[in-house]
Amino acid sequence: MATTLTPKTTASVGKVILSARNLHKIFKTPEGNDLLVLDNIHLDLAESEIVALLGRSGSGKSTLLRCLIGLISPSSGEVRYRNRPVTGPMPGMAMVFQSFALFPWLTVLENVELGLETQGVPEGERRRRALEAIDLIGLDGFESAYPKELSGGMRQRVGFARALVTNPDVLLMDEPFSALDVLTAENLRTELLDLWEERRIPTKAILMVTHNIEEAVLMADRVLILSSNPGRIISNQRIDLPRPRDRNDPAFIAVVETIYRAMTTPEAAFVGAAAAEIDHTSLGMRLPEAEVAQIIGLIERVEAGPDRGRDDLPALAAEMQLDADDLFVITDAAELLGFAQTCEGDITLLPEGVKLARSDIQERKVLFAEHLMNRVPLAAHIRRVLAARPDHRAPRERFLTELEDFMGAEEAARTLDTAIDWGRYAELFEYDAREGRLRLPENGG
Amino acid sequence: MRTTFPDAGVLRPRLKLTPWDAVVVPLIIVIILLLTIAFQGASQPFDVATTPDLTVSLDPINLPYYGLRTVFRMFLAVLLSLLFTFTVATLAAKSRRAEMVIIPALDFLQSLPILGFLTVTTAIFLGVFRGSLLGLEAASIFAIFTSQVWNMAFSFYHSLITIPRELREAAAVLRLSPWKKFWKLEVPFAMPGLIWNTMMSVSGGWFFVVASEVIAVVGRDNDQYLPGVGSYIALAIEQADIAAMVYAGLTLLIIILIYDQLIFRPIVAWSEKFKFEQSEAQEVAQSWMLRLLQRSGFASSLNAVGAAVRRSIPTLPVREASGSRVEAQSDPRPMDRAIDRVWYGMVIAVTLWAVWFLATYMFGPGLGFENGRVLAANPNVNTDLDPEIARQFAAFGVTANPDQTVWLSDVCAATAGGTQVSAELAALVRNERVGAPDDLAAACAVPMAPAGKVAWSEVLECLWLGLLTTMRVVIWIGISTLVWTPIGVWIGLRPRVAQFVQPLAQFAAAFPANLLFPVAVVLIATYALPQNLFQAPLMILGAQWYILFNVIAGTVSIPNELKEAAQVLGLRGWAWWRKLIIPAIFPAFVTGGITASGGSWNASIVSEVVSWGATTLTLSGLGAYIAYWSTGEFNPHVGLGMLVMGLLVLAFNRLFWRRLYMLAETRFRLD
Known part of the structure; x- marks a missing residue:
C-alpha cells in the first residue's frame, strides 16, 4: 500500500525529454476522403513528471500516443526524443498496453527477457535483470508461469515488468488499468506510484492515456485534454496536490470537478460542437x-x-x-x-x-422518435430513402457507403449501428440483421 | 555478444539421464537408422532407358520396408509443405502486391485435382534428377505435397493476417527484428491452426500416397512401381490377391497408428501452449509420448544444444533508433501508387499471356478454328494405350507417340487421307481394340485438330462429364449428410460415446479408402449391380468421415444450458432438430462439408475407374477422363480435364459452400 515517507508537493519540472511539434495525423476514409484525427499538437514531456492524456473515446489519444512512441508516422509535424527525431520505436521508450499484449507462448520470465534480447544484453545479465524486474513488480514465484495461468492484474504486472526491465527513460501507457477490475486497478496504480515516488525505477517521465478522470487526478502532475474531431489539446492543467492523494480530499474533488468542466466544454464534446x-x-x-x-x-x-x-x-x-x-x-x-x-x-x-x-412506454417512443427525426439527420435520411422506395427496403451497405464519405469505416459502422438501434426503438424502421436490410415497419410506422 | 559454441555451461550440468532415457535414446537412434535406410533406397540409380522396370513383391515380408519408404515420402512431403508454407504464405501476408497474386493462385491450385499433378511433374523431375530414382520419388512426393500444402498455406496466411494489433505493436516497441518477430510472434501465433491443418492434410495424404506410388513413365511400356505400400496394393489389385490386400491394410493401420501416437499426439499436446486464449482450457490434449520426451534427460539436453546453436547465431548489431512502424491505415505515397500501377500492369500482362499460352497449348495454332470453322476432334485411335497396338501402327509408318497414343490425323497422313489403306492396316484399323472411324476416308476429309490437341467439341464433352461428376459429388455428400448427421448427433449428445468415437472417426478418415475399392468391384461384377448406384459412392468413402466427426464436434459443443432450455420449452421431434440441433451444428457441419466435398472431387479420379484383377469398371465422368489421359506426360487433354475440374470446384465452392459458410459465420455462431 502507499507508504510514501516524504510526500512531494510539487513535481519540479525538468528538462524536456519527449516533444511533439505541429503534429497532424490524417487518415483516409474508405471513400478516399481525408479525415483529420490529430490537429496541430504541441506537447512536451519533461523529466520527473507524470502526464495524463484525457479525451472522449474517438478523440485520437491512442493515435497520439502511438505517434509519440513511433509506432505510426504523423502525416506532418515532428516528434523528438532527447533531441533526436523519432522515426520508429527507439530504445529508451517503453510501452504498456491496454490488453497487456503478452506473448501467450512465452513464460513470464521469457516475456520479460524479450525486451532485453533485442538490446543485445548478454544472457546471464538478461536473466538477472529480468528476475529483478519480476521481483520489483511483485511477480516472484510466477517466473515459469504462462500468461494464461494468471489473472488480469498479474498479467498487467508482467506487462509492466516487460516495459520496466529495459530501464526506460520514458514510459508510455495506453489505458493500462482499464481492463482490470476496480480493486486490482487501484492496487496496481498505487504500487506503480510508490515505485515512482521512491525512485526505485529509473524512468524519468510517464505519459499515460486514460479515460478515467479520477485516475488522471490521482496519478498525474499534469493533465492534457484532447478535443474530439479533430483532436486538439484544449486544456493543460497542473495538479499540485501532495501525494499520496486522497479521493475524499476537497481539493481533490475540486480538481476532478474542474476537469469535468473542461471536458464538458463544447470543444471537448463528442461531436466536436455544442x-x-x-x-x-x-x-x-x-x-x-x-x-x-x-x-x-x-x-x-x-x-x-x-x-x-x-x-x-x-x-x-x-x-x-x-x-x-x-x-x-x-x-x-x-x-x-x-x-x-x-x-x-x-x-x-x-x-x-x-x-x-415522466411519460409511459408508448408516449416515450413517440417523443423519442420525434426527436430522432428532428435532430439526427441520418435517421431522417434513412426514413426518407425507405419511404421513397417502392418496396420500402434498402440494404445497410447503401447507407454505410454514404457515411464513409465523412468518416472512417469503423466509425461509420458504429454510427450507423447506433442510428439503427435508436431507430428500431423508436419504431421508425426495422432491421433484418440476417439480410442486412432496413425496412419500414409493416403498419407504416 | 556470445561467440563460443556451444557455450560451456550449456552441456555439462544438464546431461542428467533419467530412466526414461532407456526408451528415448534407442528410439532416436532407430529413427535415424530408418531414415538412412529409406534414403539409400530412394537414391538408387534409375535410368529411363536401361534400368529394368521397377516392381514390388507381394511377399508380406517386404511390407515393413515398403511401409518405411511410404512413410519417408510422407515425411518429406510434410517438410516441403512446411517450407512452402513458411515462405510463400508469409510473403502473401507481408506484401500487398504478392498477396494479390499468391492468394488467387493458391485458391485455384487447391481446386485442381491432386493426381493430375503427378502427370504434370513426372517428366520434369525425371529430368532434374537424371539417372537417379530420386526423380520418380520426387514426382510421388510432389503429388503428396500438393495434397497437403494449400490447406496449410491458407491456414498460416490467415493466422498471420489476424495477429492482434496490440501484439504486433508490442513486437515493434520491443524492436524485434523481422526474423525474431517471425519466430517469436508469427509462427507461435499460427501454430495451433497450422498443426491442426497439417494433421488433417496428412490424414488425407495417405489416400494419395497409395495412389501416387505407381507412376507411368514416358518411354516405358509398363508402369513403374516405387517400393511402397501403395505400389504393393496396386499390384495386389492387379493380381487379385486377397491375402496381400489384407496384409497391406494391416500395415497401413499400424503405420497410421504409429504416426498418430509418436508424432501428432505429442505435437498437438505441445501446441496447447500456443493457443491464444485468455483463459485456461478445460480439456487439454494429452500425449504419453510428449511426457516421455519431457522427462527424458537426453531429449532435454538435445533441446539445450539446439537452443545454444540458435543463440550462437550472431544477431545483427542493435540499431540505435529504428524499430519498424505499424501502420493502421497507410497513406499511399505517389511513388507507391506508381509502382502499384506498374505491378498491376505486369500482373495483367502475365495473366493474359498465360491464358493465351494455355489456349494455344491446348488447341494448337488457330485456337481450334481454321478459316472460321471449328475443327473436328482428332481422337486417339489406340484407345487402350496398348503398346503392342502402337508398335503395329508404327510398323505401317503411322507415328506412334512415346505415351502410346496414335492420332487419327497421323493415320490419315500415313494413308493419304484414308484412301490408300493396305489390307493389313485395314485389319488393324478394324481391330475392336482400335477406336478408328468406320469410314476412314470420310473422317479424314474433315479438317481436324492437330495431333494431340483438343477440339472445341471435346471441351463440351468435358463439361458434360464434369456435370456428371458434380452431380455425383452433390448427391453423395447429401446422402452421407442425411446418414451421418443423426448418428453424429446421437453420439455427440453422449459425451462418453463421443470421447471414444471421435478418435475412431479421425482414424477412419486417415485410412485410405482406396483399399476397399476392390470389394466394390467384386460385388458389382459378381451380382451385376448398377454401377451408378454402387460405384459412385466410392468417392465419398474416405471423405464422409469429415462430416461425421464435425457433426459430433458440433453437437458436443452445444452449451448445456441451451439443451436444457430446449427441454424446458418442450422442444421435441422435428422442432427440436430445426430450432436447436441444426442451427447449433451448422458451422461445424459446413467446415466438414467443405473438406468432404474437396476430398470426393479428388477421389473421383481414382474411384470412377476401379479394378480388381482383370475386371475394370469405369463410370463416365471427369475423374475417369483425367485418369484416362494421365499417360505419364502432361498433354492438352489432361490439361483440359484439370482445368475444367479446377473451375468446377472453384465455382462450386464460391456459389455453394462459401455462402453456407457466411451464413454460418453471421447467423449461427454460438458465442
Whole structure:
C-alpha cells in the first residue's frame, strides 16, 4: 500500500525529454476522403513528471500516443526524443498496453527477457535483470508461469515488468488499468506510484492515456485534454496536490470537478460542437454509441435526483460506477437528442427531457422518435430513402457507403449501428440483421 | 555478444539421464537408422532407358520396408509443405502486391485435382534428377505435397493476417527484428491452426500416397512401381490377391497408428501452449509420448544444444533508433501508387499471356478454328494405350507417340487421307481394340485438330462429364449428410460415446479408402449391380468421415444450458432438430462439408475407374477422363480435364459452400 515517507508537493519540472511539434495525423476514409484525427499538437514531456492524456473515446489519444512512441508516422509535424527525431520505436521508450499484449507462448520470465534480447544484453545479465524486474513488480514465484495461468492484474504486472526491465527513460501507457477490475486497478496504480515516488525505477517521465478522470487526478502532475474531431489539446492543467492523494480530499474533488468542466466544454464534446451548434443537416454527424436504455435511464435518474433535473457529473459517475468516458457517451447522446444539456460539469434536463422521464412506454417512443427525426439527420435520411422506395427496403451497405464519405469505416459502422438501434426503438424502421436490410415497419410506422 | 559454441555451461550440468532415457535414446537412434535406410533406397540409380522396370513383391515380408519408404515420402512431403508454407504464405501476408497474386493462385491450385499433378511433374523431375530414382520419388512426393500444402498455406496466411494489433505493436516497441518477430510472434501465433491443418492434410495424404506410388513413365511400356505400400496394393489389385490386400491394410493401420501416437499426439499436446486464449482450457490434449520426451534427460539436453546453436547465431548489431512502424491505415505515397500501377500492369500482362499460352497449348495454332470453322476432334485411335497396338501402327509408318497414343490425323497422313489403306492396316484399323472411324476416308476429309490437341467439341464433352461428376459429388455428400448427421448427433449428445468415437472417426478418415475399392468391384461384377448406384459412392468413402466427426464436434459443443432450455420449452421431434440441433451444428457441419466435398472431387479420379484383377469398371465422368489421359506426360487433354475440374470446384465452392459458410459465420455462431 502507499507508504510514501516524504510526500512531494510539487513535481519540479525538468528538462524536456519527449516533444511533439505541429503534429497532424490524417487518415483516409474508405471513400478516399481525408479525415483529420490529430490537429496541430504541441506537447512536451519533461523529466520527473507524470502526464495524463484525457479525451472522449474517438478523440485520437491512442493515435497520439502511438505517434509519440513511433509506432505510426504523423502525416506532418515532428516528434523528438532527447533531441533526436523519432522515426520508429527507439530504445529508451517503453510501452504498456491496454490488453497487456503478452506473448501467450512465452513464460513470464521469457516475456520479460524479450525486451532485453533485442538490446543485445548478454544472457546471464538478461536473466538477472529480468528476475529483478519480476521481483520489483511483485511477480516472484510466477517466473515459469504462462500468461494464461494468471489473472488480469498479474498479467498487467508482467506487462509492466516487460516495459520496466529495459530501464526506460520514458514510459508510455495506453489505458493500462482499464481492463482490470476496480480493486486490482487501484492496487496496481498505487504500487506503480510508490515505485515512482521512491525512485526505485529509473524512468524519468510517464505519459499515460486514460479515460478515467479520477485516475488522471490521482496519478498525474499534469493533465492534457484532447478535443474530439479533430483532436486538439484544449486544456493543460497542473495538479499540485501532495501525494499520496486522497479521493475524499476537497481539493481533490475540486480538481476532478474542474476537469469535468473542461471536458464538458463544447470543444471537448463528442461531436466536436455544442449541441446548439451542431449542423443538424449533415449526414456526417457521428453518433455517440449509447444504448436507448442507458439514455432513458440517465434521464430518469437525473429527473428523480435530489436536485430534480440537475446533477453533478462526477457524482453521477461515481454513483453509477461508470468511467467518465462511458458517462460522457450517454450524456452526449441525451444532449444530441435535445433532452439534456451539459455545462460546467453538470447535466441539466431540458423540458422535453423531463417530459420523456415522466411519460409511459408508448408516449416515450413517440417523443423519442420525434426527436430522432428532428435532430439526427441520418435517421431522417434513412426514413426518407425507405419511404421513397417502392418496396420500402434498402440494404445497410447503401447507407454505410454514404457515411464513409465523412468518416472512417469503423466509425461509420458504429454510427450507423447506433442510428439503427435508436431507430428500431423508436419504431421508425426495422432491421433484418440476417439480410442486412432496413425496412419500414409493416403498419407504416 | 556470445561467440563460443556451444557455450560451456550449456552441456555439462544438464546431461542428467533419467530412466526414461532407456526408451528415448534407442528410439532416436532407430529413427535415424530408418531414415538412412529409406534414403539409400530412394537414391538408387534409375535410368529411363536401361534400368529394368521397377516392381514390388507381394511377399508380406517386404511390407515393413515398403511401409518405411511410404512413410519417408510422407515425411518429406510434410517438410516441403512446411517450407512452402513458411515462405510463400508469409510473403502473401507481408506484401500487398504478392498477396494479390499468391492468394488467387493458391485458391485455384487447391481446386485442381491432386493426381493430375503427378502427370504434370513426372517428366520434369525425371529430368532434374537424371539417372537417379530420386526423380520418380520426387514426382510421388510432389503429388503428396500438393495434397497437403494449400490447406496449410491458407491456414498460416490467415493466422498471420489476424495477429492482434496490440501484439504486433508490442513486437515493434520491443524492436524485434523481422526474423525474431517471425519466430517469436508469427509462427507461435499460427501454430495451433497450422498443426491442426497439417494433421488433417496428412490424414488425407495417405489416400494419395497409395495412389501416387505407381507412376507411368514416358518411354516405358509398363508402369513403374516405387517400393511402397501403395505400389504393393496396386499390384495386389492387379493380381487379385486377397491375402496381400489384407496384409497391406494391416500395415497401413499400424503405420497410421504409429504416426498418430509418436508424432501428432505429442505435437498437438505441445501446441496447447500456443493457443491464444485468455483463459485456461478445460480439456487439454494429452500425449504419453510428449511426457516421455519431457522427462527424458537426453531429449532435454538435445533441446539445450539446439537452443545454444540458435543463440550462437550472431544477431545483427542493435540499431540505435529504428524499430519498424505499424501502420493502421497507410497513406499511399505517389511513388507507391506508381509502382502499384506498374505491378498491376505486369500482373495483367502475365495473366493474359498465360491464358493465351494455355489456349494455344491446348488447341494448337488457330485456337481450334481454321478459316472460321471449328475443327473436328482428332481422337486417339489406340484407345487402350496398348503398346503392342502402337508398335503395329508404327510398323505401317503411322507415328506412334512415346505415351502410346496414335492420332487419327497421323493415320490419315500415313494413308493419304484414308484412301490408300493396305489390307493389313485395314485389319488393324478394324481391330475392336482400335477406336478408328468406320469410314476412314470420310473422317479424314474433315479438317481436324492437330495431333494431340483438343477440339472445341471435346471441351463440351468435358463439361458434360464434369456435370456428371458434380452431380455425383452433390448427391453423395447429401446422402452421407442425411446418414451421418443423426448418428453424429446421437453420439455427440453422449459425451462418453463421443470421447471414444471421435478418435475412431479421425482414424477412419486417415485410412485410405482406396483399399476397399476392390470389394466394390467384386460385388458389382459378381451380382451385376448398377454401377451408378454402387460405384459412385466410392468417392465419398474416405471423405464422409469429415462430416461425421464435425457433426459430433458440433453437437458436443452445444452449451448445456441451451439443451436444457430446449427441454424446458418442450422442444421435441422435428422442432427440436430445426430450432436447436441444426442451427447449433451448422458451422461445424459446413467446415466438414467443405473438406468432404474437396476430398470426393479428388477421389473421383481414382474411384470412377476401379479394378480388381482383370475386371475394370469405369463410370463416365471427369475423374475417369483425367485418369484416362494421365499417360505419364502432361498433354492438352489432361490439361483440359484439370482445368475444367479446377473451375468446377472453384465455382462450386464460391456459389455453394462459401455462402453456407457466411451464413454460418453471421447467423449461427454460438458465442
